Amino acid sequence: GGVIGATVVSNKQVVFRDYVTGFPKESDLLITSNTVDLRIPAGSTTVLLKNLYLSCDPYMRNRMRKPDPSRPATAQSFLPGKPISGFGVSKVMDSGHPDYKEGDLLWGAVGWEEYSVITPIPNLHFKIHHTDFPLSYYTGLLGMPGMTAYAGFYEICSPKKGETVFVSAASGAVGQLVGQFAKLMGCYVVGSAGTKDKVDLLKNKLGFDDAFNYKEENDLNAALKRCFPEGIDIYFENVGGRMMDAVILNMRPHGRIAACGMISQYNLQIPEGVYNLSLITYKRIRIQGFNAIDYFHKYSEFSEFVVPYIRESKITYVEDVADGLESAPAALVGLFHGKNVGKQLVVVSREKK
Amino acid sequence: GGVIGATVVSNKQVVFRDYVTGFPKESDLLITSNTVDLRIPAGSTTVLLKNLYLSCDPYMRNRMRKPDPSRPATAQSFLPGKPISGFGVSKVMDSGHPDYKEGDLLWGAVGWEEYSVITPIPNLHFKIHHTDFPLSYYTGLLGMPGMTAYAGFYEICSPKKGETVFVSAASGAVGQLVGQFAKLMGCYVVGSAGTKDKVDLLKNKLGFDDAFNYKEENDLNAALKRCFPEGIDIYFENVGGRMMDAVILNMRPHGRIAACGMISQYNLQIPEGVYNLSLITYKRIRIQGFNAIDYFHKYSEFSEFVVPYIRESKITYVEDVADGLESAPAALVGLFHGKNVGKQLVVVSREKK
Ligand SMILES: NC(=O)c1ccc[n+]([C@@H]2O[C@H](COP(=O)([O-])OP(=O)(O)OC[C@H]3O[C@@H](n4cnc5c(N)ncnc54)[C@H](OP(=O)(O)O)[C@@H]3O)[C@@H](O)[C@H]2O)c1
Numbered sequence: 001g002g003v004i005g006a007t008v009v010s011n012k013q014v015v016f017r018d019y020v021t022g023f024p025k026e027s028d029l030l031i032t033s034n035t036v037d038l039r040i041p042a043g044s045t046t047v048l049l050k051n052l053y054l055s056c057d058p059y060m061r062n063r064m065r066k067p068d069p070s071r072p073a074t075a076q077s078f079l080p081g082k083p084i085s086g087f088g089v090s091k092v093m094d095s096g097h098p099d100y101k102e103g104d105l106l107w108g109a110v111g112w113e114e115y116s117v118i119t120p121i122p123n124l125h126f127k128i129h130h131t132d133f134p135l136s137y138y139t140g141l142l143g144m145p146g147m148t149a150y151a152g153f154y155e156i157c158s159p160k161k162g163e164t165v166f167v168s169a170a171s172g173a174v175g176q177l178v179g180q181f182a183k184l185m186g187c188y189v190v191g192s193a194g195t196k197d198k199v200d201l202l203k204n205k206l207g208f209d210d211a212f213n214y215k216e217e218n219d220l221n222a223a224l225k226r227c228f229p230e231g232i233d234i235y236f237e238n239v240g241g242r243m244m245d246a247v248i249l250n251m252r253p254h255g256r257i258a259a260c261g262m263i264s265q266y267n268l269q270i271p272e273g274v275y276n277l278s279l280i281t282y283k284r285i286r287i288q289g290f291n292a293i294d295y296f297h298k299y300s301e302f303s304e305f306v307v308p309y310i311r312e313s314k315i316t317y318v319e320d321v322a323d324g325l326e327s328a329p330a331a332l333v334g335l336f337h338g339k340n341v342g343k344q345l346v347v348v349s350r351e352k353k
Numbered sequence: 354g355g356v357i358g359a360t361v362v363s364n365k366q367v368v369f370r371d372y373v374t375g376f377p378k379e380s381d382l383l384i385t386s387n388t389v390d391l392r393i394p395a396g397s398t399t400v401l402l403k404n405l406y407l408s409c410d411p412y413m414r415n416r417m418r419k420p421d422p423s424r425p426a427t428a429q430s431f432l433p434g435k436p437i438s439g440f441g442v443s444k445v446m447d448s449g450h451p452d453y454k455e456g457d458l459l460w461g462a463v464g465w466e467e468y469s470v471i472t473p474i475p476n477l478h479f480k481i482h483h484t485d486f487p488l489s490y491y492t493g494l495l496g497m498p499g500m501t502a503y504a505g506f507y508e509i510c511s512p513k514k515g516e517t518v519f520v521s522a523a524s525g526a527v528g529q530l531v532g533q534f535a536k537l538m539g540c541y542v543v544g545s546a547g548t549k550d551k552v553d554l555l556k557n558k559l560g561f562d563d564a565f566n567y568k569e570e571n572d573l574n575a576a577l578k579r580c581f582p583e584g585i586d587i588y589f590e591n592v593g594g595r596m597m598d599a600v601i602l603n604m605r606p607h608g609r610i611a612a613c614g615m616i617s618q619y620n621l622q623i624p625e626g627v628y629n630l631s632l633i634t635y636k637r638i639r640i641q642g643f644n645a646i647d648y649f650h651k652y653s654e655f656s657e658f659v660v661p662y663i664r665e666s667k668i669t670y671v672e673d674v675a676d677g678l679e680s681a682p683a684a685l686v687g688l689f690h691g692k693n694v695g696k697q698l699v700v701v702s703r704e705k706k
């Protein structure tokens with residue numbers, strides 16, 4: 001932001017135009033500008049942040065929905081005319097809060113803007129202690145998607161060495177980690193993704209045993225039978241719809257499905273039907289929905305678990321980096337067309353000062 | 354059976370005509386006759402049973418399906434031209450097995466016929482020790498459906514006092530018990546059933562807090578909202594299809610669905626779609642399929658649990674009794690049209706001698 005007054009600067013923002021039906025478009029988000037005072041007023045316990053990286057996450061689509069009292073209040077809808085918010089990585093510029101001081105780095109809930117004034121909330125804002133990694137990792141591997149993969153795989157899937165694991169949207173922010181966690185445990189892991197390049201990434205860089213491009217398979221059931229002749233023990237569900245149907249046909253008895261998300265359904269006004277559910281009785285399948293937020297109190301446990309693996313290069317992470325707040329609308333909307341290769345994030349500012 | 358030789362008598366049987374598609378018809382089952390020797394040959398360890406009561410169970414529809422290698426071998430298909438089999442209550446006439454002697458009563462897997470020769474299998478055949486109840490209870494309350502309700506409710510639903518419980522096909526063999534178990538635990542319990550008489554039974558005899566006739570509700574979502582203004586913690590799923598969709602809309606966060614069965618789907622060549630599954634992520638819903646057979650090793654635990662409640666009249670049981678093997682096809686087929694009021698069973702012989 002440019003300097004306006006002594007400590008008042010302009011603050012570029014990504015503003016929500018109006019509620020969305022169907023696929024979100026870039027034009028649903030507007031780049032506007034505001035001003036912000038870089039000094040926290042005396043007596044306030046808020047914190048002024050300079051945002052460095054913003055995370056593009058599929059759940060944000062649900063916040064673009066018009067509030068509907070008949071639906072559960074999952075995440076609050078964005079307010080038309082106001083900046084959207086999400087997870088980000090930020091640096092403290094000024095602080096009235098006893099736990100935060102100028103220069104601290106943190107990740108957590110912030111506005112999509114250059115500067116945010118927040119009231120830190122435990123388990124929604126986390127101080128960053130390890131800076132020997134790219135700071136952007138705190139939008140992905142070391143942030144919310146990392147927690148999602150960790151809780152989803154270890155707490156929801158009840159994995160055992162030697163089991164077969166299928167991951168959809170496997171090259172994405174969450175999926176690439178689930179696959180690597182499953183390999184570390186000694187599972188046989190197959191992923192699906194929407195381009196040949198992503199399939200190559202899964203097999204050659206991310207250590208998946210096998211992978212397929214679901215867009216090139218006209219019979220998903222046959223593709224899964226080919227990859228899992230003995231069936232699937234664990235399905236990490238990122239996609240929903242017809243993929244879930246095909247997976248249910250191929251699940252082994254006592255199989256587990258972690259219902260992490262169903263991105264294929266988020267933009268449909270009438271969702272796809274799932275037809276094979278009666279098999280879950282005979283196969284004793286468990287389907288468990290979960291939300292990473294419920295596990296955020298375990299963030300330091302997760303961090304202690306994963307940091308050594310990153311240091312030893314036993315876990316790797318693929319990011320897709322969009323440059324500048326102006327590119328944020330396209331980056332976010334691109335998730336729903338598979339434009340991202342790996343974790344999609346936006347750089348607001350690379351300067352750490 | 355009439356006496357033919359010294360110990361050879363005729364043996365009426367219910368024979369499977371051929372594989373079934375769509376709704377089963379009475380004519381898919383034929384009443385024929387055979388002969389059987391009432392003496393077990395020397396050296397054999399088999400047991401000769403006189404069958405007293407036979408259990409009509411919805412899962413038997415799946416055994417009428419043509420074997421399909423692409424589907425899981427859930428229960429083996431019936432053999433065309435051979436008698437069908439199921440669960441029954443029988444009296445031992447002769448035995449070459451060390452654990453069984455003439456006059457013993459047992460329940461377990463038998464043919465649909467007057468006399469069966471079986472090889473007793475642990476956890477598939479159980480000696481009957483309590484005879485101060487109607488013996489027919491061992492087709493229902495004290496048999497497989499009882500174990501289903503017990504394992505399904507206590508092991509799968511994770512129930513807590515004060516929670517709200519919805520049971521579909523609530524007046525049936527399993528449902529009426531689930532509702533009573535839930536009431537004993539201090540839950541708020543609502544059931545659905547297909548006639549006004551069944552709804553009255555639920556409210557006035559079986560102790561449900563509320564009940565509705567799903568055939569008279571053109572908006573199942575609205576019916577559930579009316580009965581559960583604060584939502585459903587536990588759904589005991591006997592029905593599937595559109596009922597599951599309506600329930601998912603009304604589940605509370607962290608709700609549990611015990612996928613006991615989906616009878617509304619068993620006779621459809623193209624199953625109904627379920628459209629609201631993406632809500633299971635946001636609501637953290639768990640759906641767990643299970644099979645009572647996996648819990649049969651806990652039968653004596655169940656029996657010790659439930660027998661005192663029966664003796665103290667704290668649990669009651671509604672049966673629908675068809676008389677004679679000739680009535681068995683209609684009784685079995687009737688399940689899929691809701692003809693049964695309570696547990697459907699067939700009396701083959703009332704004589705205990
Ligand atoms: N439960 C939780 O707490 C939680 C937390 C984070 C994320 N999630 C969920 O986890 C899933 C993955 O999230 P992520 O952050 O890792 O996103 P991501 O995979 O990095 O990005 C989304 C990807 O989804 C795929 N996709 C988009 N539309 C699709 C469609 N119609 N059918 C199949 N695939 C489609 C695209 O990859 P392809 O090229 O492969 O199509 C796209 O790249 C989402 O469902 C998300 O909502 C849940």
Ligand SMILES: NC(=O)c1ccc[n+]([C@@H]2O[C@H](COP(=O)([O-])OP(=O)(O)OC[C@H]3O[C@@H](n4cnc5c(N)ncnc54)[C@H](OP(=O)(O)O)[C@@H]3O)[C@@H](O)[C@H]2O)c1
Nearest residue numbers: 411501525526527546547591613614615616617644645691
């Ligand atoms: N997982 C296991 O181990 C296990 C064991 C036993 C039973 N089960 C399952 O549990 C469920 C209940 O079995 P049960 O033995 O207690 O049978 P039941 O309820 O005594 O008899 C079946 C009842 O289902 C209802 N029904 C039939 N068609 C229907 C439809 N299209 N839509 C809604 N309801 C329908 C009818 O009652 P209405 O008049 O109310 O329609 C009928 O009386 C079945 O799904 C069965 O397969 C599972």
